[in-house]
Amino acid sequence: MITKNLFRALSLLSLILIAGCSSSSTSPSGQGEIRLMLVDSPADYDEVNIVVSKIEVHAAGSGTNSGWITLSDTTATYDLLKLTNGANSIIGDRMLPVGKYTQIRLSIGTGSNVVIDGASYALDVSSATGLKLNHNFDIEEGKLYLLTLDFDAARSIKPTNDDHYRLHPVIRVVANVVSGSIFGIISPASVRAAITTTIGDVDTVSTVSNITNGSFKLVALPEGIYDVTIEPEDDGYLSTTIMSIQVVAQQDADLGTVTLTEKP
DSSP: OHHHHHHHHHHHHHHHHHHHHHHHHOOOTTEEEEEEEEEEEOOSSSEEEEEEEEEEEEETTOOTTSOEEEEEOOOEEEEGGGSOTTOOEEEEEEEEESEEEEEEEEEEOTTOEEEETTEEEEEEOTTTTTEEEEEEEEEOTTOEEEEEEEEEHHHHEEEOSTTOEEEOOOEEEEEGGGEEEEEEEEESTTSOEEEEEEETTTEEEEEEOOTTTOEEEEEEEESEEEEEEEEESSTTBOOEEEEEEEEOTTOEEEEEEEEOOBOO
16 A cells, blocks of 8 residues: 555656646747847946836837837836946846847836936937837747847937936847857956947947956947057056957957056
């Protein structure tokens, strides 16, 4: 009797384990996953706080006012200046029906602000409400599609008058599957440096080295060849340009330690 009961218990446990494994290892039929990550280029502010109230994507072939699928409707505030040198924040993640999509829409809400010398100033976001970003992509069954939104805070915020600021978002949308990064270390670390490169003829990507350890990272760079300019903030050091750096999709190009030269 003990043997028979033990056998039944083991059989039941096996069925439970099999069922558990099956449900966790398979994704819904006819769906794939999208994940949006937010990054930023540095700007001359203490903080740049952007309130995002809703994120949607648009299915190809749908009308202008239809075909929008919500990725997130949870209001969240992001300090863009914390999302530099490889840091990012996931702002949307969900399963989508397999198919083609053409746009991403961000609803940016009131409460967005900039902080300068410890004082907070409201951002006028009237021109950014319901911001549409054109980007064609495919969702494939059982696959994860990673997408980076590179928010350029310095170019996006426009001072008006009387300490007023307006948001005109400048955002690059880059699929992770076709992009890579460039990283390295500036020496001496105490010499804070601006690191820039250009995508094509006009699209500048920049960051600032970490003043503690000298590290830097330029992210969401489409596969290709890049020249990187390093401009120290300390006038006692010379700027330098590193030529012809090859960026391979889904890989990091390591520049190692870049030692700056003191001016004679």
